[in-house]
Amino acid sequence: MIGPWLATVFLSAAVPVFAADRAADAPALNPGRPPGSAQAATAKIAPVGQASPPAQAPPLFKAGVELVRLDIRVLDDNGLPVRDLRPDEVQVFEGGVRRPVVLFQHVAEPVGTYLEAARRTIGAEVSTNQGAPRGHLYLIVFDQNHITAGNEMRARQAVERFLRTRVRPGDRVALYALPGPGPQLPLTSNVSLALAELPKVRGGLDREGMAVGATMSVFEAFQIKRGDPQFLQRFLNRVATNLTAGGDIAGTSTSSAASAVDSGNETVRVAKENAKTIVERADTEAHTFLLTFSDVIRDLARIEGRKSVILVSEGFFTDNLGPDVDRVAAAAAESYAVIYSLDINRRGIDINASEPTGASPAQEIQSRLDSLSTLSAETSGEVLLDAGSRMDEALNRIADSSQDYYIVGFEPPARALADRRGYRRVSIKVDRRGARVSSRTGYALPDPVTPADRRRSIDAALGAPFPQQGLPLEMTTYVLRGTSPGIQRVVMSLQADLPVAGDDRTKPADVVFVARSARDGRVVASGTDVMPLPRAASPGRTTARGQFHVQFDAPAGEYLLRVAVREPGGTMGTVDRRFEVRPLDGVDVTASDLIVGRRADALPVRARCYAAEGLTAALEVYARNPADLETVDVTIGLLPVNSESALRSMKADLMDIRKVGSGAGRTALVAIPLEGVPPGEYVARATLRSRGETVTELVRQVAISTGSPPAAAATPLPERVTPAMMLAGDVARRFVASLKTSAADASLEAAAAQAAVGAWPAVSRMLSGNPTGPRPFAYHALRG
Numbered sequence: 001m002i003g004p005w006l007a008t009v010f011l012s013a014a015v016p017v018f019a020a021d022r023a024a025d026a027p028a029l030n031p032g033r034p035p036g037s038a039q040a041a042t043a044k045i046a047p048v049g050q051a052s053p054p055a056q057a058p059p060l061f062k063a064g065v066e067l068v069r070l071d072i073r074v075l076d077d078n079g080l081p082v083r084d085l086r087p088d089e090v091q092v093f094e095g096g097v098r099r100p101v102v103l104f105q106h107v108a109e110p111v112g113t114y115l116e117a118a119r120r121t122i123g124a125e126v127s128t129n130q131g132a133p134r135g136h137l138y139l140i141v142f143d144q145n146h147i148t149a150g151n152e153m154r155a156r157q158a159v160e161r162f163l164r165t166r167v168r169p170g171d172r173v174a175l176y177a178l179p180g181p182g183p184q185l186p187l188t189s190n191v192s193l194a195l196a197e198l199p200k201v202r203g204g205l206d207r208e209g210m211a212v213g214a215t216m217s218v219f220e221a222f223q224i225k226r227g228d229p230q231f232l233q234r235f236l237n238r239v240a241t242n243l244t245a246g247g248d249i250a251g252t253s254t255s256s257a258a259s260a261v262d263s264g265n266e267t268v269r270v271a272k273e274n275a276k277t278i279v280e281r282a283d284t285e286a287h288t289f290l291l292t293f294s295d296v297i298r299d300l301a302r303i304e305g306r307k308s309v310i311l312v313s314e315g316f317f318t319d320n321l322g323p324d325v326d327r328v329a330a331a332a333a334e335s336y337a338v339i340y341s342l343d344i345n346r347r348g349i350d351i352n353a354s355e356p357t358g359a360s361p362a363q364e365i366q367s368r369l370d371s372l373s374t375l376s377a378e379t380s381g382e383v384l385l386d387a388g389s390r391m392d393e394a395l396n397r398i399a400d401s402s403q404d405y406y407i408v409g410f411e412p413p414a415r416a417l418a419d420r421r422g423y424r425r426v427s428i429k430v431d432r433r434g435a436r437v438s439s440r441t442g443y444a445l446p447d448p449v450t451p452a453d454r455r456r457s458i459d460a461a462l463g464a465p466f467p468q469q470g471l472p473l474e475m476t477t478y479v480l481r482g483t484s485p486g487i488q489r490v491v492m493s494l495q496a497d498l499p500v501a502g503d504d505r506t507k508p509a510d511v512v513f514v515a516r517s518a519r520d521g522r523v524v525a526s527g528t529d530v531m532p533l534p535r536a537a538s539p540g541r542t543t544a545r546g547q548f549h550v551q552f553d554a555p556a557g558e559y560l561l562r563v564a565v566r567e568p569g570g571t572m573g574t575v576d577r578r579f580e581v582r583p584l585d586g587v588d589v590t591a592s593d594l595i596v597g598r599r600a601d602a603l604p605v606r607a608r609c610y611a612a613e614g615l616t617a618a619l620e621v622y623a624r625n626p627a628d629l630e631t632v633d634v635t636i637g638l639l640p641v642n643s644e645s646a647l648r649s650m651k652a653d654l655m656d657i658r659k660v661g662s663g664a665g666r667t668a669l670v671a672i673p674l675e676g677v678p679p680g681e682y683v684a685r686a687t688l689r690s691r692g693e694t695v696t697e698l699v700r701q702v703a704i705s706t707g708s709p710p711a712a713a714a715t716p717l718p719e720r721v722t723p724a725m726m727l728a729g730d731v732a733r734r735f736v737a738s739l740k741t742s743a744a745d746a747s748l749e750a751a752a753a754q755a756a757v758g759a760w761p762a763v764s765r766m767l768s769g770n771p772t773g774p775r776p777f778a779y780h781a782l783r784g
Helices: 004-011 114-121 152-165 191-200 218-225 229-250 266-302 322-335 361-378 391-399 414-418 451-463 626-631 723-727 730-742 746-756 760-766 777-783
Strands: 068-075 090-094 097-099 101-107 137-143 172-178 184-188 307-313 337-343 382-384 405-410 424-430 436-439 473-481 487-499 509-517 523-531 543-555 557-566 572-581 595-597 607-610 615-623 632-640 648-651 658-660 663-672 680-690 693-705
Touching: 068 424, 090 101, 090 405, 137 152, 137 266, 152 191, 152 307, 152 391, 172 191, 172 266, 184 191, 218 229, 218 266, 218 361, 229 266, 266 307, 266 322, 266 451, 307 361, 307 391, 322 337, 322 361, 337 361, 337 391, 361 382, 424 436, 451 509, 451 557, 451 572, 473 557, 473 572, 473 615, 487 509, 487 523, 487 557, 487 572, 509 543, 523 543, 543 557, 595 607, 595 693, 615 626, 615 632, 615 680, 615 693, 626 632, 626 663, 632 663, 648 663, 730 746, 730 777, 746 760, 746 777
Parallel strands: 137 172, 137 307, 307 337, 337 382, 607 693
Antiparallel strands: 068 405, 068 436, 090 097, 090 424, 101 405, 172 184, 473 487, 487 543, 509 523, 509 557, 557 572, 595 615, 615 663, 632 648, 632 680, 658 663, 680 693
16 A cells, blocks of 8 residues: 555645745854844744654753763773773762763764765765764964963974864864964864964063062972972072172172071062062963963854864963863863863073073973863873974874764752852763773853853854764755746755653754755755654653654755754754755656655655565656656666665556646655565665656665564653744744734834733733724734
């Protein structure tokens, strides 16, 4: 029996249409744009049935739960990434208490080149965000206040070579000189911009401070402030030497050095005050850098994926900067940023020093490097020591680092929710012999998510350089003839692995899509809506697969389609697809895409059929002249992958010719029995002939399974539809917004303004009076 859904696809408007404004050339979809805007999404996405759970183990998170997400790297004895880690092998501890892992995701490094990964995941018959191409994200930061003037030259030259030779077409680079002035270049794929900004980097480190009686280095000041009597005595000896030399010149008496242990001596007191002043000035410079550094890193949180932060510095002293370092660590945890610190200190004696300070250069370098070591350790990075003499090697090592990692999510304790900005320490262990885990040291919760944050996160996902993999998504498209000349109908089929709905009060997921011309980037269609979370397909499961079908119109051409799905807890997934819309309304006989599936699974993303049910397929044949459709025939065969010999082949039944747009169409339907067909991957191939000549061949991949499909989960009772739910819809919101402009007086205009923001109790109070005379349309509409 031929599934009725196939006929429905062609013979009725079963799939809702996106009435997108093709004339609008929006740079990005903004779900928060006021209704009625030329670039606003004006269509609705309609959910359809849900499919069976995915074959691989899905994430374990629950709907609407705020999670802490930490990225971890796990290596084996040979230093290679462990790619088959299980959630039960990971343990997270906070304050000595184990936190249950409720999200576990493997972000695998794409296999092959960027182009190969793109063909496999974006340009394939089914597009997916799992294994999608992801270039490296590099944030190169020069800590100008802690680089000796002239010492930045080798680093700049090495970074220039790195940008020219190691940055691939899919990579993104940002370049900052902090705290400025200097380059302030956000992530870009345009390497030429970064190369042009590099010469603006300057070193400004002053290792010496101003003190009474003698020069005091910054390192000496810190050692004196730390209470080291040896450094204080050395300084006092130099003061005495200078006074002696001055006395000989000016005829004054000589003076012996004060004792460092004599706290009552005026010279000792002044020396300590000078040290304190120099330390405070150095702390201010380091504080300014760390504050700006954390802001730059936190801005990267809107872009999914691990970021390699390359910090070029000679280091600084962190005695009094613990909270500032924690702030950077928290920003890095929020942004999945890993800090690689490049130590560019010059070893040896500083011949430019105004006078010998008695300090050990090696000891000073080690003290300064404590800051770089802390930043790298807190973020699961590393310090590349003496990188100034081997910058190329250090940068190449970072470029070769694996982008294979896991994201582990857990619910924070209640006390963490009360102190969202406090940095909280965690430890992660992996229960596998020989495995070594590398993770950051803690987290800080961001502020609670607001509707504006949701819009910003979706906008950022739509504009991100790579697909986001937080939610596994798959998508395909079907192209059919449209009803307007030159315009075809594109049906998008999307499936997402989502947390299951807890109850009827569970908030839905957000779904947004943007389709652009691959030639000029012009937006041809866009839409936004909410997506109800699926019910559990079987007891105990925390995820299930939701499925959507939507359609929009587009002229012939090549397009790039991005879809974003955001579940209520904030986990995001995006998937990209590159597809072609063929012209289907020319003078020749043409055909729509081939649709293969089951009766219970209309327009599937991945076609799967069962031997007990058989295979059902359909396509539509078009012609400008109805008479041309009287001589066509369609044969549909089932072929093993990489084979030209069909196991089964049948002539399709041709339905009656009917009017389609300015021409005619005819639906071809076939049901192929599958008894005796071995399970596996196959290709369904449709051959269209007209007057005995082959017009075109269309193919669609299909998986054949033995037996019957698994029993579907019990369908839950339909959710009670309330007026508030209807008013939250896109059409209702646009209608309510239009009432403000049609209001006849100020009171109705004020009531319409309240309605536009959903303040319906206030609207009811404002309309409770009994106006005299005819009541305008806006009054009746608001009352309704």
